[in-house]
Amino acid sequence: MTAAPPASMIAALCDGPGAPLELREVETPKPGRGEVLVKLESCGVCHSDLHLRDGQENLPEEYYPVIFGHEGIGRVVQIGPDTPGAPAIGTRVGLPWLYETCLACKPCRSGWETYCESQTARGVQKNGAFAEYALSPAAFTIPIPDGIDPVKGGPLLCAGLTAWSALARAEVKPGSNVLIIGAGGLGQYAVMIARARGAQVFVIDMDPAKLNTAKALGADHIIPAGPDAGAAVKAAGGADVTVNFAPSPAVWSTIRDAVNPMSAVVAVAMVHEPVDLSMMWLIDGGHRVFGSSVGTRQDMIDFLDFAAKRPLPIDIQTLPLSQVNDALDRLKRGEVTGRLCIDFSL
Numbered sequence: 001m002t003a004a005p006p007a008s009m010i011a012a013l014c015d016g017p018g019a020p021l022e023l024r025e026v027e028t029p030k031p032g033r034g035e036v037l038v039k040l041e042s043c044g045v046c047h048s049d050l051h052l053r054d055g056q057e058n059l060p061e062e063y064y065p066v067i068f069g070h071e072g073i074g075r076v077v078q079i080g081p082d083t084p085g086a087p088a089i090g091t092r093v094g095l096p097w098l099y100e101t102c103l104a105c106k107p108c109r110s111g112w113e114t115y116c117e118s119q120t121a122r123g124v125q126k127n128g129a130f131a132e133y134a135l136s137p138a139a140f141t142i143p144i145p146d147g148i149d150p151v152k153g154g155p156l157l158c159a160g161l162t163a164w165s166a167l168a169r170a171e172v173k174p175g176s177n178v179l180i181i182g183a184g185g186l187g188q189y190a191v192m193i194a195r196a197r198g199a200q201v202f203v204i205d206m207d208p209a210k211l212n213t214a215k216a217l218g219a220d221h222i223i224p225a226g227p228d229a230g231a232a233v234k235a236a237g238g239a240d241v242t243v244n245f246a247p248s249p250a251v252w253s254t255i256r257d258a259v260n261p262m263s264a265v266v267a268v269a270m271v272h273e274p275v276d277l278s279m280m281w282l283i284d285g286g287h288r289v290f291g292s293s294v295g296t297r298q299d300m301i302d303f304l305d306f307a308a309k310r311p312l313p314i315d316i317q318t319l320p321l322s323q324v325n326d327a328l329d330r331l332k333r334g335e336v337t338g339r340l341c342i343d344f345s346l
């Protein structure tokens, strides 16, 4: 038995769209049936948290006040009643974006719970991990292997997992030419994962500093974004797989210029504007175009196993929970080349 958690905890609350996060003392939640309570060690700070704080996701009013944070790592300290199969007290676990799904629909039953139409997300419909303690459904609480750094590993649960799943869905094989568009945190994970899968990696970005980081992480070809970028990729061998992490519809013409016949194109960045996709281009080239959203629980298990054996050297800066708004502002100003993590021991 471990000591009962304290009755109250410090959490960063958002009271409404556009409101800065405020550190307040609130009641520590109690795990109900099927849930565990986790004491946080760390939580990564993600662009999605920034969009949520700044009110760009148009959350319904009844969701507030809400605690964001979906890259949490911590230890199970309490298990709810009637919760068979829960990770044991003391187990280090991850608290990712996907909070819970119905487990009954067709995507859920076939292992594709990320496409469940009644899913809930951590830090959106459910409180997240910018708090000393957080609840998590036992069936969606994945143990963190020993080889993962408990403070700097948080971004693996979102940025890393998203990159991993996109490349897995595109079936990247040794010798494939992989084009990664956008070399922020997700793109950097994708470079390392694609290299580890034996691919030749091309990276396009507007920012020369990010291109240099991609090169240092193993990219074979770095190409500045622009009207000739796709042709430059094609001239150097062309893309068999393209993963788009750049939130702009302008990338579509680059992709069209860059791809080889029978290529796979994976949409990951949230591009709301339509792009000019020709059915004749699909037919003549035999291309596959599809989307990928975070990752399933099985993807998470596979990816954490991979990352535990093969550290992914992303630049990660840590800061205390009291600086969470600063962290979001730095992301907003584009000052972060790697990722930021809240360290709850600071």
Ligand SMILES: [Zn+2]
Residues within 6 Å of the ligand: 046, 047, 048, 049, 070, 071, 097, 158, 159
């Ligand atoms: Zn995220």
Ligand SMILES: [Zn+2]
Residues within 6 Å of the ligand: 101, 102, 103, 104, 105, 106, 107, 108, 113, 116, 117, 118
């Ligand atoms: Zn479902």
